[in-house]
Amino acid sequence: MASYETSKLLGQVLSTECPSREILEHLTNKWSVLILRCLNEGVHRFSELKQRIEGISEKMLAQTLKILEQDGFILRTVYPVVPPKVEYQLTITGSQAAEKVMQLINWIERGLPEILEAKPKIE
């Protein structure tokens, strides 16, 4: 009954064909989650993000921001001043995504002792 197109959408993230798979990978990307965490607190400049997210390089920051911008999760605002000033903030959908990501992050940060405790000792 389901057409090929329909089945691709129903396949969801477990299907390589479904667009949701790519969205999920972008959002759960190593640096994306940390960027979403920062922007969830408010507007940030490029240099601010670089400072707050320990260990990120300019290249990966710029690259990841671009992907999230293309996905419509981040709004990039350029101010025509010298020196340049660029601000990043979450869009509506970006806020919704960040909210879900934050729940995972908060669970980890708050439950860290229990999580580390539950780790099997013998590896």
Next chain:
Amino acid sequence: MASYETSKLLGQVLSTECPSREILEHLTNKWSVLILRCLNEGVHRFSELKQRIEGISEKMLAQTLKILEQDGFILRTVYPVVPPKVEYQLTITGSQAAEKVMQLINWIERGLPEILEAKPKIE
């Protein structure tokens, strides 16, 4: 006031030193999220996971399962039969983590049309 050790824990995921950073990366890993999604539905065998998660290789499946097992999120049960039978299931903390991940996945799958709609056309 805060000692070095304390500040590391307070630094949370934004700090490279905090253990939560690694936990977060393991959980938001490309294949981890899909594995968690499957196991959230119940116990699965190795071959079942391989079939359900389209595009995953045996190597990455085995490797990712091992990481999640070492983190205490997955329980691996080996049955001493021929041919071999191995089952994977979530632990308590694994279920909690999967729950958070599922909220993100469900949001993406359900809101996919709106998400794709919100994507900027000019790139």
Next chain:
DNA sequence: CGGAATCCAAGATGATACTG
């Protein structure tokens, strides 16, 4: 300041073949 471009090392990933 906020990148873009380039180069290169390192690690992640995939396909295949093999084993208990």
Next chain:
DNA sequence: CAGTATCATCTTGGATTCCG
């Protein structure tokens, strides 16, 4: 069946340099 081992590849990531 459930992996492991090996090799080839492909992406990631970092350092550097340059520019508006």
